[in-house]
Amino acid sequence: MxxxxxxxxxxxxxxxxxxxxxxxxxxxxxxxxxxxxxxxxxxxxxxxxxxxxxxxxxxxxxxxxxxxxxxxxxxxxxxxxxxxxxxxxxxxxxxxxxxxxxxxxxxxLNQTVLAEVTSAVPLSPEQQQAIQQKVIAITQARQVELETKVDSDLIGGVIIKVGSQVIDASLRGQLRRLSLRLSN
Incomplete structure (x- = not known):
């Protein structure tokens, strides 16, 4: 192993x-x-x-x-x-x-960042382009390489991971945050 x-x-x-x-x-x-x-x-x-x-x-x-x-x-x-x-x-x-x-x-070498994107449904080229632009704005990288995965458990939205930074814009994440607020 x-x-x-x-x-x-x-x-x-x-x-x-x-x-x-x-x-x-x-x-x-x-x-x-x-x-x-x-x-x-x-x-x-x-x-x-x-x-x-x-x-x-x-x-x-x-x-x-x-x-x-x-x-x-x-x-x-x-x-x-x-x-x-x-x-x-x-x-x-x-x-x-x-x-x-x-x-x-x-x-x-190319000043490119890898963004791992998990979505509830496959992303359209326009959605991928929008995510790339958002990641470029956040990271100041020259280019963004997307690695996409589909996870139907997200219900909707996306989770974007760039390095150690995670942006959870999924419905599952929003429901979890709402649940935590209500339980306090």
Missing amino acids: KSNVETAEIAQPYAQALFSVAQSKNLTEEFGSDARDLLDLLKNSDQLRNLIDNPFIQAETKKAVISQILGGDSANPYLRNFLLLLVDRRRIFFLDQILQQYLVLLRQ
Whole structure:
């Protein structure tokens, strides 16, 4: 079982190394896009997650699957070699955390903040744009990257989390606050 502290200690240097390579080759945005795609793939594919997490699967098998996922020789050779190195070093198990940390470094470079938005229903593009503008006004960031989730338990409204700051504009939150006031 992975602890958060151990994971961060292992993932951070690898993410920084990948970021250094990306910067030196002027590929930070391309690697960022690839990192997001790989994270989506890991999130949506239990088979891939099991392959990466299983220590009994041979390294060569993992390398073959990674090469196949990246499209063989058409993929960026630096990223492919980095992932193969993770397999060799038995660190592919931390791929998710390494990619997440890479995206943190990329956001810092671009002065972008991540806003985690939980809503009762899927947000329209106009609503997403309005939330982005509100977050830019609050944080003074250049750009905002939205990570949206739907939680029907909210009844209505949204919860926006930016770093450690949480803005609860959901009906569930308003009802909870009203209940606390009435009970006092």
